[in-house]
Amino acid sequence: MAITIADVAARAKVSKTTVSRVLNGKGELDETTAARVRAVIDELGYVPSARAVNLARGRTRVVAMLVPSLTWPWMGEVVQGAVDVLEAEEYGLLLFTCNRGEDSMRQFGAQVAAKSFDGLLVIEPEGTLDYIATLHARGLPMVLIDDRDQQAGRIPSIGTTNHTGAGAAARHLLAIGRHQPLMITGPSQFGCTQQRRDGFAAVYAEAGHPVSEERIMLGDFTFDVGAQAIHRAIAAGVEFDAVFCHNDISAAGAMQALLETGRRIPEDVAVVGFDDIPMAEHTQPPLTTVHQPMREMGEAAARALLAHFEGTPLPNRPTIIPATFTVRSST
Structure with missing residues (x-):
């Protein structure tokens, strides 16, 4: 049978509260009594529950992470970046997805109410930003890994340079002589879509080659719609070289x-993407793309949250990690 705190208290002839104070270093204790309790702990081989000790200290040493789904191509990079930082500081990660919609959010809300974790990292599931902002306003420490450029300063966040990343793509295409680009966008409701559209178009406009509306195809980040956009453009007689x-x-x-x-x-059409997911190296030909620093964003978000636990205020403006540009054979 496992040794309990009650067994230690009985052998040392003290209360369970006194044993708890010895374990957690809280409260003023007679050193003789404390030494006797520590000796009994050693004698009995008592190992306190890590969860119980952390709760007694007012911490769970667990961070939660709320994400839309683990199937997103770059999600593993973000999670791994956060985990690397958390594990190094001996924190655990409690991961929540929204695969089951409202049921998932109810389960998450129950864990919030139970105070099962010290703070929250978020990649916002669509439609949950107001709820997340409310939790933040009520005092839940959190950092948003803002892949969509749309949190508008309500929540401490880590972001990247969507506008300048798209501008880098445009400058590269111009440099190799491509003056008629087709642009296949993301969903119109996402801030990153507007940022990428504006950043790309601005560079072409400044170079004297504005991107006409007929060469802007509304997409949704999926493979099939990317293919369909090409077929629509060709069927409509739209000329493009990138x-x-x-x-x-x-x-x-x-x-x-x-x-x-x-x-x-x-040779006929140069192609540039955005994200630099692992697949980009293995397309035929390998894809030139804007590299989103997803692992670094996960790391930075976790570091900011852990620093907050130690007394450093969370940033009141977005922390930006620049995107970079990776040239491969598709251009």
């Missing part, structure tokens, strides 16, 4: 459609 996609998955779909219709990549 494609800029707002993510790598739709870029892969666009590349497949180009090859199916006899276009050579990059």
Whole structure:
């Protein structure tokens, strides 16, 4: 039978509260009594519950992470970045997804109410921003890993440079002589879509080659819609010598459609994506893309939250980690 705190208290002839104070270093204790309790702990081989000790200290040493789904192509990079930081500081991670919609959020809300974790990292599931902001306003420490450029300063956040990343893609395409780009966007409701659209278009406009509306195709970050956008453009007679996609998955779909219709990549059409997910190195040809620092964003969010636990205020403005540009054979 496992040794309990009650067994230690009985052998040392003290209360369980006194044993707890010895374990947690709280309260003023007679040193002779404390030494006797420690000796009994050693004698009996008592190992206190880590959860009980942490709760007694007012901490769980657990951080929660709320994400839309683990199936997103770059999600593993963000989670791994956060886990690397948390595990190094001996914190655990409690992971919540929203795969089951409202049922998932109810389960998450129950854990919030039970104070099962010290703080929260968030990649916002669509439609939950107001709820998350309310939890923050009520005092739950949190950091948003803002992949969509839309939290508007309500919550401490880690973001990247969507606008300048798209601008880098445009400058690269201009440098290799591509003056008629087709742009396949992300969902219109996401802030990052507008940022990427504006950043790309601004560079082309400044160079004297504005991107006409007929060459802007509304997408949704999926492979199939990336391919369909190419077929629609060709069917409509739109001339283009490059494609800029707002993510790598739709870029892969666009590349497949180009090859199916006899276009050579990059000789006839150069293709650029956004994200730099692991798949980007393995498309045919390998995809030139804007690298989102997803692992670094996860690391930075976890560090900010742990620093807050030690007394450092959470940042009151977004922390920005710049995107970079990776050139491969598709351009």
